Amino acid sequence: MHPFLFTIAGFKFPAYGFMVAAGYLAAIIYLHRKKTGDLPASAKQSGAVPAGLYWRGSASGGKRPTDAGLCTWQAGGLTRDHIADLIFYSAIAGILGAKAVFAVTYWKELGPDFLARTLFLFRSFPYGFVFYGGLAAGTAVFLYYCRRRGLDVLRTLDYFAPALPLAHGFGRVGCFLAGCCHGSPIAAWGRHLGVVFSDPLCEVAPAYLGVPLHPAQLYEAAGNFLIFLGLHILGRKKAGPSTSLRASSGRGAVFAAYMASYSALRFSVEFLRGDDRGGSWLGLSPAQLLSVVFGLIALAIFVKSRKNGKLKI
Secondary structure (H helix, E strand, O other): OOEEEEEOOOOEHHHHHHHHHHHHHHHHHHHHHHHHOOHHHHHHHOOOOOOOEOOEEEOOOOOOOHHHHHHOOOOOOOOHHHHHHHHHHHHHHHHHHHHHHHHHHHHHHHHOOHHHHHHHHHHEEEEEEOOHHHHHHHHHHHHHHHHHHHOOOOHHHHHHHHHHHHHHHHHHHHHHHHOOOEEOOOOOOHHOOOEOOOOOOOOOHHHHHOOOOHHHHHHHHHHHHHHHHHHHHHHHHHHOOHHOOOOHHHOOOOHHHHHHHHHHHHHHHHHOOOOOOOOOOOOHHHHHHHHHHHHHOOOOHHHHHHHHHOOOO
């Protein structure tokens, strides 16, 4: 593929970094536009605010909003500053968490001693991340911030959830361009669906250069974009008058749906991966085991919130 988009004065601009940045920007734009985009049309016309939705700084109280007010509408009392902080801090924690789990998973393979391994991690910082490590660390910081600011955790998670697969989908396209996270050799009957990496600078293992492989990165990218679409539709329905965000039984459902659907996607795609998966247990890769864990957490959130509406995080 194209691990580097172009070269300027000797500096090679990585395709992976560009796509990650594009995904980050797409998520920000989506969240920014979502502030008024998810407000039901009936509410925009009448000025009524659905139960559980607040204007910046206070509950609506049924007053007709001004145009300026529409621009600051948020779910669960969120403000622009809250959104900016949550994006920034969660993203930083996610990057560090993803790198940390990668280091733990592949530590013995990074070099002969501690110094060599540490230097390798710094030299290869643009590559080598474990998504679930980033999701766990980013979510932990996200929850901490919400608790500190008195935000409704589950509503806020629901609000942000669709942005995760949107950004992740762009990132997986970056993986495809760089050659990392590649698939396994494809069977002869499906060779017309395979992709061949030939650039020696890409991240594909040398033994697989010139060999038709499953485009596992594109499988996951497509799956993430479909998950984004589904979560976006689900979130809009939950913001409507008939299923308001105030209904406790629905709080956390969008985020739970994200974790469940992505866990299923990742568990499936792992069978087609051809890069080093970091060992196995019971025939499953570490990512598949984590998929099971995150899927069970999603199930617990959904069942608990639907059962009695008293789920607290």
